Amino acid sequence: xxxxxxxxxxxxxxxxxxxxxxxxxxxxxxxxxxxxxxxxxxxxxxxxxxxxxxxxxxxxxxxxxxxxxxxxxxxxxxxxxxxxxxxxxxxxxxxxxxxxxxxxxxxxxxxxxxxxxxxxxxxxxxxxxxxxxxxxxxxxxxxxxxxxxxxxxxxxxxxxxxxxxxxxxxxxxxxxxxxxxxxxxxxxxxxxxxxxxxxxxxxxxxxxxxxxxxxxxxxxxxxxxxxxxxxxxxxxxxxxxxxxxxxxxxxxxxxxx
Amino acid sequence: xxxxxxxxxxxxxxxxxxxxxxxxxxxxxxxxxxxxxxxxxxxxxxxxxxxxxxxxxxxxxxxxxxxxxxxxxxxxxxxxxxx
Numbered sequence: 530x531x532x533x534x535x536x537x538x539x540x541x542x543x544x545x546x547x548x549x550x551x552x553x554x555x556x557x558x559x560x561x562x563x564x565x566x567x568x569x570x571x572x573x574x575x576x577x578x579x580x581x582x583x584x585x586x587x588x589x590x591x592x593x594x595x596x597x598x599x600x601x602x603x604x605x606x607x608x609x610x611x612x613x614x615x616x617x618x619x620x621x622x623x624x625x626x627x628x629x630x631x632x633x634x635x636x637x638x639x640x641x642x643x644x645x646x647x648x649x650x651x652x653x654x655x656x657x658x659x660x661x662x663x664x665x666x667x668x669x670x671x672x673x674x675x676x677x678x679x680x681x682x683x684x685x686x687x688x689x690x691x692x693x694x695x696x697x698x699x700x701x702x703x704x705x706x707x708x709x710x711x712x713x714x715x716x717x718x719x720x721x722x723x724x725x726x727x728x729x730x731x732x733x734x735x736x737x738x739x740x741x742x743x744x745x746x747x748x749x750x751x752x753x754x755x756x757x758x759x760x761x762x763x764x765x766x767x768x769x770x771x772x773x774x775x776x777x778x779x780x781x782x783x784x785x786x
Numbered sequence: 787x788x789x790x791x792x793x794x795x796x797x798x799x800x801x802x803x804x805x806x807x808x809x810x811x812x813x814x815x816x817x818x819x820x821x822x823x824x825x826x827x828x829x830x831x832x833x834x835x836x837x838x839x840x841x842x843x844x845x846x847x848x849x850x851x852x853x854x855x856x857x858x859x860x861x862x863x864x865x866x867x868x869x
Contacts, residue, residue, distance in 0.1 A: 657803055699800060
């Protein structure tokens, strides 16, 4: 994937050279918007980004997969419903459920695709206020033991952008209780629930901790000068989202930072 | 050509934000007799030829797997409509 740098090359700062050996696949569906940002975030964190196409029938030798945000298939039918049946998705579902436990991160529309795929429980419906909402959102990292959150402190508050219309996370009470009891609420909205999500849930993990989905966008907060802090200075930093990508890279290369 | 009609509705316990917006708009147009609105989806599956039991079973299966999401929606009706 080649792209013009915005303010410089997408080079990780003081990254461990070993991380570059870790390959993170980024899936593109028709209607995906944030694949290039996600790939750039992987490179900023020190890893190697690999383009994946929804129609591919093989996953290749990637060590993890990001399903980025956007409007796959125009959100027709339901957000994520058609993408879920793309040829590559069945490979990703098998790999995520296999003994190898392929790390998979679903962001926004990617989260919707993961719930439609039954890799994660629950579903998303329209925001309770019915409007598309774009804002810098404070989240609390509730579970820092997943493949994608190891570099955060438990309870750490981070600020990353949120932008969606179908972001209201819902599940039945039994499922919600189970998620809470098993520590599978990975992220919770802090201060303001932007969409009516049950129990302020912003993101969840599967039981094994390799599959994580969330509505806000960590890949948009990975570069100084282009994150929340540069817009309104609400107290976060520009690069609070980088930890998602350094977490999984560190896990892949074996834990050494 | 016969069609198989599939109706999908949001589950009763799930807030339907679109229905809520519609019920708010109705009185502004003078339609004051409706206390609630729920918005669902209707699918029309056209069949080339006769609708056999097998094809109807396929339609029911498609309704449960692709046309609806059982977490948030119910398939409330699957019926054959002759053209």
